[in-house]
Amino acid sequence: MLIGVLGFGHIWSARPGRAGGPAAYFNTTGILVSGKYRHRSCAYGHIRIDECTGFHPIRADRWLFRVFESESITIWNGVRKLFLKERLPKGASPERYLTRISSAELGWVDRQAPWICDYGEVISFSEGNGQQEALVLLPAFGWIASESGFFHLVPDRRRPWRAEFKCHLNDEGGWQ
Secondary structure, three states: OEEEEOOOOOEEEEEOOHHHOOOEEEEEOOEEEOOEEEOOEEEOEEEEEEHHHOOOHHHHHHHOOOEEEEOOOEEEOOEEEEEEEEEOOOOOOOOEEEEEEEHHHHOOOOOOOOOEOOOOEEEEEEEEOOEEEEEEEEOOOOEEEEOOEEEEEEEOOOOOOOEEEEEEEOOOOEEO
16 A cells, blocks of 8 residues: 555654664654643554664654555554555655644544544544544545534645645535
């Protein structure tokens, strides 16, 4: 599967490589508590990126809008995992998008109601202190429902590795 990266969660951790080999970096969601992001997982999972790809969390912003080769999400001992294996050359078109959503950006998500499209998948979801953050995989034009409306992930026609959420205004019938 080809995954375009649009965003990462706020929490990074590392596991040193065996016998001095390259490290593995893990990313998940968190909630700001007393000035620090903490795990408040409702659904725990993480993304893995190996250092041998050239990745380092300090420069994670350089990896946004890039496309990775990956397998589907796996679940082991209740933990949802997505391994971003290999970065593809610039210009590759993704099949799905990895994005971070938060209540501060899209509004509060009612997890008890249908809030993500059928082809969307949750990797991690944190909630607490009136905040939410989630890492999700969405197809092009996939949607998220929140108290602020329906947000569709719309790819850039000229640069398909980029996409952004656009709000569909139900009462006016247009896009914002």
